[in-house]
Amino acid sequence: MKAGSNLEKVLTNGTFAVTGELGPPKGADVSVVERKANLLRGNVDAINVTDNQTAIVRMSSIAVGAILKQMGLEPTMQMVVRDRNRIAIQSDIFGAYALGIRNILCLSGDHQKFGNHPTAKNVFDLDSIQLIQTVKKMRDEHKVLGGDEIEGVPAMFIGAAENPFADPFEYRVIRLAKKVAAGVDFIQTQCIYDMDKFERFMQMVRERGLHQKVHILAGVTPLKSVGMARYMKDKVAGMEVPDEIINRMKSAGKEKAKEEGLNICVEQIKKLRQIEGVHGIHLMAIEWEEKVHEIVERAGLLPRPEAK
Amino acid sequence: MIIAEGKPIKEILAMIEPYDKILVVGCKGCVTVCSAGGEKEVGILSSALRLARQTQGKSLEIKEVTLERQCDTEYLEPMRPYADGYQAILSLACGAGIQFVAEKFRKHPVLPGVDTQFIGVTEEQGVWTERCQACGSCVLDRTGGICPVARCSKSLFNGPCGGSKRGKCEIDPEIDCGWQLIYDRLKELGQLEKLEIVLPIKDWTTSRDGGPRKRVREDLKI
Numbered sequence: 251m252k253a254g255s256n257l258e259k260v261l262t263n264g265t266f267a268v269t270g271e272l273g274p275p276k277g278a279d280v281s282v283v284e285r286k287a288n289l290l291r292g293n294v295d296a297i298n299v300t301d302n303q304t305a306i307v308r309m310s311s312i313a314v315g316a317i318l319k320q321m322g323l324e325p326t327m328q329m330v331v332r333d334r335n336r337i338a339i340q341s342d343i344f345g346a347y348a349l350g351i352r353n354i355l356c357l358s359g360d361h362q363k364f365g366n367h368p369t370a371k372n373v374f375d376l377d378s379i380q381l382i383q384t385v386k387k388m389r390d391e392h393k394v395l396g397g398d399e400i401e402g403v404p405a406m407f408i409g410a411a412e413n414p415f416a417d418p419f420e421y422r423v424i425r426l427a428k429k430v431a432a433g434v435d436f437i438q439t440q441c442i443y444d445m446d447k448f449e450r451f452m453q454m455v456r457e458r459g460l461h462q463k464v465h466i467l468a469g470v471t472p473l474k475s476v477g478m479a480r481y482m483k484d485k486v487a488g489m490e491v492p493d494e495i496i497n498r499m500k501s502a503g504k505e506k507a508k509e510e511g512l513n514i515c516v517e518q519i520k521k522l523r524q525i526e527g528v529h530g531i532h533l534m535a536i537e538w539e540e541k542v543h544e545i546v547e548r549a550g551l552l553p554r555p556e557a558k
Numbered sequence: 559m560i561i562a563e564g565k566p567i568k569e570i571l572a573m574i575e576p577y578d579k580i581l582v583v584g585c586k587g588c589v590t591v592c593s594a595g596g597e598k599e600v601g602i603l604s605s606a607l608r609l610a611r612q613t614q615g616k617s618l619e620i621k622e623v624t625l626e627r628q629c630d631t632e633y634l635e636p637m638r639p640y641a642d643g644y645q646a647i648l649s650l651a652c653g654a655g656i657q658f659v660a661e662k663f664r665k666h667p668v669l670p671g672v673d674t675q676f677i678g679v680t681e682e683q684g685v686w687t688e689r690c691q692a693c694g695s696c697v698l699d700r701t702g703g704i705c706p707v708a709r710c711s712k713s714l715f716n717g718p719c720g721g722s723k724r725g726k727c728e729i730d731p732e733i734d735c736g737w738q739l740i741y742d743r744l745k746e747l748g749q750l751e752k753l754e755i756v757l758p759i760k761d762w763t764t765s766r767d768g769g770p771r772k773r774v775r776e777d778l779k780i
Contacts, residue, residue: 413720
């Protein structure tokens, strides 16, 4: 065991993992965190806490991670390199570990242009792959980047994201290989709607043997409406939604759109389970946490293994 | 070259408000090439300022000068004999030129007539684009001659991020994804294997992060 987190144990045991996601509030209201967290309780093995996603200021991922920990849940702290230099990054990793956080997801971060502070200065002292290297160096070599010995090693289970649908497509697997070389333990992908393209991606992953070196969790997000499907297709960077999905959401009509969205999501999870090299799903029910239980149950993924 | 853009006339009028005798100084270097602060722009701006002040019913005397360069002492000295006759100097050089004028003409308030933007190229007539951020340690040999610091919106060394779509950057469909350009170029060169290497964490001390920079060549010093 590298970190001994619940997520690491589940994946190491070969159990098909389920991770969830929690977007912190745009303020200091703890009850928002508690409400969402309780909806995820018992349905997922670890909960990603986003780090000012889409560059909108929210409660910090470390603070929310600590709250989840107090609630007896397992957080995965997302960390973007947009807002912190290497000094702040390493300091926050020490702090997060001290508060009981054992999983970290290393990300570049959405550009500040998208958020509520587009006039901000960004940092990008490291990139996401270099962040993986940093966390690994701290964990395995017991040193900070500058070379000093660490007093109390932050043994993190290291994750990263991969978007199989961003361009250039042929390069995505090379970039995944770079993340593996940098020392990543698990990967969570961007939400998948284009199953054929994802299968082609996984084929390339297997050809390079990467599926044996890293745990890949396939990202899924249930659609609430045809509008959401179109928004994902047209507005969200690096996202592909095939016409077939859009048509299904459209034919369902307004009344049944949500139900159809859940049906599609459950079908996708069942298909993803069949793909060699997919070791779990990352379920991002954006502002729809109340449906997580139903999705996971219908996909036949309950009960979750007991956290020890 | 250094690319700049003329400041809005309103901003300049506000800056020169207290003065009625000013020097408007252009530069024959980069700002002439990018049509921001050469002889022509000095003429146009001066006419516009005179006209605006006339409308306000306030006098304004302008002397128009365009120097060979504003970033070298020898080209600044010729202003010495007449500069005292003016209350302020409005410089249309890049930020370096403006500051050098301020250093050398200590009695004069020196005002910026342009916003200095970036180090770039003339992509086509009337279009200038950024190429270099002067980070002080070049990696172009490893990235197909395309700079990840200047051309990627996140300055990623191991890009592209997940926001690269159809060759464009997530922040603007008009902006090419720097890493798509790098990928395409390395593919053309048959050097895609270079992308497999994790580029190491950068030492930013050679960039602005090491404080204001200085280069000295002892053999050239007098």
